[in-house]
Amino acid sequence: MAGVSLKCGDCGALLKSVEEAQEHAELTSHSNFSESTEAVLNLVCSSCGKPCRSKTESDLHTKRTGHTNFVDKTSETAKPISLEVPKVVDDSAGAMDVDGSSSSQPEEMIVPEVDKKLLEELEAMGFSAARATRALHYSGNGSIEAAVNWVVEHENDPDIDQMPLVPANTKVESPNPSLTPEEIKIRAQELKYGVNLVPEEAYNERIRIGKELLEAKRIEEDNERKRLMALRKAEKEEEKRAREKIRQKLEEDKAERRRKLGLPPEDPATVKPSAPAVEEKKSSLPIRPATKVEQMRECLRSLKQNHKDDDAKVKRAFQTLLTYVGNVAKNPNEEKFRKIRLNNQTFQDRVGALTGGIEFLELCGFEKIEGGEFLFLAREKVEMVVLNSAGSELSSAINNPFFGVL
Incomplete structure (x- = not known):
């Protein structure tokens, strides 16, 4: 079966004629084309008659207009493709006959015209005149960026440094001289898919x-x-x-x-x-005074409440007081255990500087002597019951996590 389209080997686009292939090549720099038996689609809208060259174009048309019925006329419009490039008939010179055969001397080839300002800029960048002219001609003669990109993609071409030539009687101009590189890419997509992929709507x-x-x-x-x-x-x-x-x-x-x-x-x-x-209704009996054990418990609660932000310091104070009380209870006859220097730094850090520490020892029987320099528990005032009660209260305060909370 004869070819009915040209297929771009680089992107797969189907093109109906050699002219479209040339335009596609100039816009995309693709150069690998071959004949194809696959025809370019021709889907005609039944409502408005608009032809669509691809399924993508018909889908977009449906989305824009709401038209959903299309007639496939691909087979009717498909025809063998001519690989001959149409040539301009020069009646004055008689260069070509109608059938395309040459009737006189061969056509004159000339260097295509390109933007001189862009050419000078490319030459200033170090490109040769031939390479710069070829790059501008085949990239659309639109911008420096497009030309440089073309050179990068085709730097291994064997004819990269040969001056391009076009027929003298062909008017050479940029396909889209005012298009930006982005617009050129969009136009290339239009040629590939047969539709503007980013319509305004x-x-x-x-x-x-x-x-x-x-x-x-x-x-x-x-x-x-x-x-x-x-x-x-x-x-x-x-x-x-x-x-x-x-x-x-x-x-x-x-x-x-x-x-x-x-x-x-x-x-x-x-x-x-x-x-x-x-309280007045509860009982008319006189309130009994608090026992020493209750006073000790309240003293320890007050100590914990006054220093509730530092649990470690409170626990260390309780343990130090328990050591003092325990030493006296175990060794009541040893004066060294019954006498405490108030200005001792260790005592101050652990007990003396805490509100309630000295008061607890006084409840245990200690008294200040020698102008308040010492706390002393006289031997005859040692009461084992009081010391044991103090030890029990301290143990409870140390081991009970809820002590002093309520």
């Missing part, structure tokens, strides 16, 4: 859809951010209410303990107005 539609997608995504992210903020706010409110309940419970328990110990309230403003009335 489709381009605008894509822009609109893109903007809508971005706006939808922004709104979704904004709603998700608002939802998370509302959730965090609700969690903080719930946490705040829980903390307030715990604080109220602690205040009530603290007021109750101070009442049992016979101590006045720390701040009357924090005591609920109903509390005194309830």
